Amino acid sequence: MKFSRAVSAIILILFIISGTGCEENLNDFDLFTGNNAPVYFTKAPESIKKDESASLCFYCGKPVEGIKDHFLRPLAVVISNSPQSRPQSGLQDACLVYEFPVKGEITNLLAFYNHPFTGDIGPIWSGSDFLLNLAEGKGAVLCHAGHSNQAQDTDTTKITSLNLISHPDYSWRIRNRKAPYNLYSSTEKLLEGNKTLSLYQTNKLLGLFKFQTESKNTQPNLNRIDIIFNPNYKVTYLYNEITSDFVRLVNDKEHTDVNTNTAIIVKNLIIMSTNITDIEALDSIGDQLKGNGDGLLVNCGNIYRIRWDKKINTPTKFYWNNGREITLNPGNTWIHITSPQNKVIVN
Numbered sequence: 241m242k243f244s245r246a247v248s249a250i251i252l253i254l255f256i257i258s259g260t261g262c263e264e265n266l267n268d269f270d271l272f273t274g275n276n277a278p279v280y281f282t283k284a285p286e287s288i289k290k291d292e293s294a295s296l297c298f299y300c301g302k303p304v305e306g307i308k309d310h311f312l313r314p315l316a317v318v319i320s321n322s323p324q325s326r327p328q329s330g331l332q333d334a335c336l337v338y339e340f341p342v343k344g345e346i347t348n349l350l351a352f353y354n355h356p357f358t359g360d361i362g363p364i365w366s367g368s369d370f371l372l373n374l375a376e377g378k379g380a381v382l383c384h385a386g387h388s389n390q391a392q393d394t395d396t397t398k399i400t401s402l403n404l405i406s407h408p409d410y411s412w413r414i415r416n417r418k419a420p421y422n423l424y425s426s427t428e429k430l431l432e433g434n435k436t437l438s439l440y441q442t443n444k445l446l447g448l449f450k451f452q453t454e455s456k457n458t459q460p461n462l463n464r465i466d467i468i469f470n471p472n473y474k475v476t477y478l479y480n481e482i483t484s485d486f487v488r489l490v491n492d493k494e495h496t497d498v499n500t501n502t503a504i505i506v507k508n509l510i511i512m513s514t515n516i517t518d519i520e521a522l523d524s525i526g527d528q529l530k531g532n533g534d535g536l537l538v539n540c541g542n543i544y545r546i547r548w549d550k551k552i553n554t555p556t557k558f559y560w561n562n563g564r565e566i567t568l569n570p571g572n573t574w575i576h577i578t579s580p581q582n583k584v585i586v587n
């Protein structure tokens with residue numbers, strides 16, 4: 241009797257985890273392994289206290305000192321993540337970072353800034369139509385080092401990206417790294433460029449995430465999560481119960497930020513399951529990240545199964561399985577776009 245109950249429970253859990261299925265899904269997670277794989281929550285957490293304060297950054301939920309400290313439009317900076325580029329500068333101060341696969345078995349990063357900080361940002365890398373769409377979907381100005389058709393041209397009033405190759409006044413080359421891994425800038429310089437080039441033509445402040453009042457989780461059920469992008473590149477997050485955030489590792493070594501000289505700390509992790517293997521290749525076939533699929537939200541020591549939905553020129557939305565939008569803990573968020581070849585291991 242006990243055995244049959246257990247079997248029924250397992251079947252029920254598998255049914256819940258597998259979801260209802262949808263033809264539009266880009267890809268659904270189907271493989272999670274680990275010696276001590278935790279329970280995956282499929283429901284929204286109870287008793288969410290939403291903070292309605294208008295003085296919170298809509299990217300990271302942190303209090304900002306008045307509306308003048310918000311950017312009129314956020315900055316979305318393309319940052320290289322090749323071995324020659326690490327450690328980078330400015331990742332810890334980004335409100336939001338996307339990590340996505342590109343050819344050559346590496347990932348690159350798109351860092352969003354919605355308030356100023358003193359410190360370098362870089363190495364800045366080439367943009368693409370895909371990244372332009374990702375930035376514009378959030379009302380942000382893409383800041384990049386050239387190469388893409390749309391993203392390259394800043395001469396017309398319709399373009400909303402800042403090409404630092406054709407407008408070198410708003411960046412600089414550092415001497416202790418070889419080109420092309422030495423292009424750096426700052427929020428101050430990038431804002432100056434956007435203002436001079438009249439890229440602030442539309443106030444497109446778009447709400448992105450909903451934030452909840454953070455509550456400490458006294459019973460975390462997750463210690464670490466590994467995202468294996470390929471045999472030579474693995475990202476690991478180690479949970480810190482005391483501070484309720486994660487330390488980021490690359491290939492088992494701390495991923496540091498030059499500005500802080502410490503390992504990058506992340507509050508919220510999101511993993512999007514897609515069939516994308518090379519984001520730069522998407523541009524050559526005119527494709528974009530759109531559609532919907534499975535995802536994972538990891539914060540406060542728990543892991544949740546969520547869904548994502550992306551339409552052209554709109555922010556990606558994330559939902560609990562009851563259809564409500566997810567809520568995040570105040571702090572920075574890293575969103576990882578994964579392909580079917582990638583593996584996620586939770587312990």
Ligand SMILES: [Zn+2]
Pocket residue numbers: 297298299300301302335354355
């Ligand atoms: Zn912020």
